[in-house]
Amino acid sequence: MSGAQDVPTSRSADVEAVLCDLDDTLYPQAAWLEGAWCAVAAAGARRGIDEAAFLDALRAEAALGSARGGIIDRALAAVGAAGLGPAAVGAAGLSSLLNPAPSQPANTTMQNSDARDPTGTTRSTADATHEPADPAHSTADPARGTADAPRNLADATRSTADAPREPADPARAAADATRSTADAARSTAPELVAHLVGVFRAHQPERLEPYPGVRAALARLRVAGVRLAVVTDGDVEMQAWKVRALGLSAFFECVVVSDALGGRGVRKPHQAPFVAALEGLGVGPARCVVVGDRPDKDVMGAMGLDIRAIRVKTGEYGLVGDVPGTWYTAADFAAAVDWLLPGRK
Known part of the structure; x- marks a missing residue:
């Protein structure tokens, strides 16, 4: 789907919360x-x-x-x-x-x-340090060494004599x-x-840049009384760091990283991260909107809970087709908010 369905002129009238995807929705993951x-x-x-x-x-x-x-x-x-x-x-x-x-x-x-x-x-070879050499075995006994010298010389002579009987095999050595x-x-x-x-x-850049217009769009949502949460997949600490590096933490009441709820098995479109965000904000599905870039994860996950979904065509999945039931498709996050809050610049 491209564009809006038939909806009331005031699209945000019953929207109390927006759940935002992170990577390729609020900033370019690349x-x-x-x-x-x-x-x-x-x-x-x-x-x-x-x-x-x-x-x-x-x-x-x-x-x-x-x-x-x-x-x-x-x-x-x-x-x-x-x-x-x-x-x-x-x-x-x-x-x-x-x-x-x-x-x-x-x-x-x-x-x-x-x-x-x-x-x-x-x-690794570092394990060798756990078994230090025994000085008694590494230091020669002078008396014994003197006695053994003729025997060692004889052994060396015999080894030299035997060498021609066992020619080296280059192929085997290689x-x-x-x-x-x-x-x-x-x-x-x-x-x-x-x-x-x-x-x-461990890669944690001091600063990441949101897509143009994202910061202003989030501010508009907050001014309009819309509550905000992030719902994202991935390494827990890594995803939380991204939100901080983007300088967007103050806009969100909670950040839900699905892997903290049970690992990869509850990643979007699983309902668990969306439910956790709804519970964290204290908002029901009917009064919530999900905004994300992936139809197979963000949109499908939202629809599984009867949450309306706005798809943004940014990032790696920008050319992937929409799934039926998408509430609206926007060029980017700022355009999605423009549509959700018409006439409220």
Whole structure:
């Protein structure tokens, strides 16, 4: 659908609350992602990975769909980092990025903190420090060493004499070296990916810029007495930080991050985050409007609770078609508010 259905002239007459999506609705997510990919590429460079090539690979993988998991894994494989091939990438399986693995369901609450960083460490050569060398075994006994010297010399002579009987096999040596390299890649891949995923999730720019007109549109809604909440998916701490970096926190009475309610399993269009926002504002579905960019998540989620939905055509999903039942489709958030509050500039 494009444009408005037949509605009363005063469209906002019965609207008490607006639930706003965050990414690609209030600000361009691509700007945040670019900063995160740069941080990941820089961290990779500190591990000996070609930074420019890795950054290009990250951008290319994200361009195929930022909500897909495994972006870092595939980008590493694309640049041949740490010997990662398809098997090693599959074994790593740690790069969920915007789609982290489901967590254990929790009680339905609203939170914007308590994010859980990814885990999944591997044993490294640092473990050797847990077993220090025994000085008794590392320091020679002078007397014994003197007695053993002739025996050692004889052994060395015998080894030299035996050498011609066992000629080196270059092919076998090369195969052993290749196998050792592959084994090293398999052992380091999970740790490397986990480290880079942590860098991605820790990306917290001091400032993000909303889409033009967003700040003024939110102010108009508040002046009109409309209550506001954010309903978003993703890493809890990361999403809450974005709201703060946008400088929009003061407009919203609550920020609902679906992952805090039970992990990925309750992401939009699941009803849980919308219900949590309604309860937080104390407003019923009939007097609420959802504004978001994704028909399959924001609009479908709203309609599942009989909430009216305004779809904005901004960001990665701007060219995706509307779903039947969309209340209105606007070019951006500011245009959506212009339509919802006609004549109330």
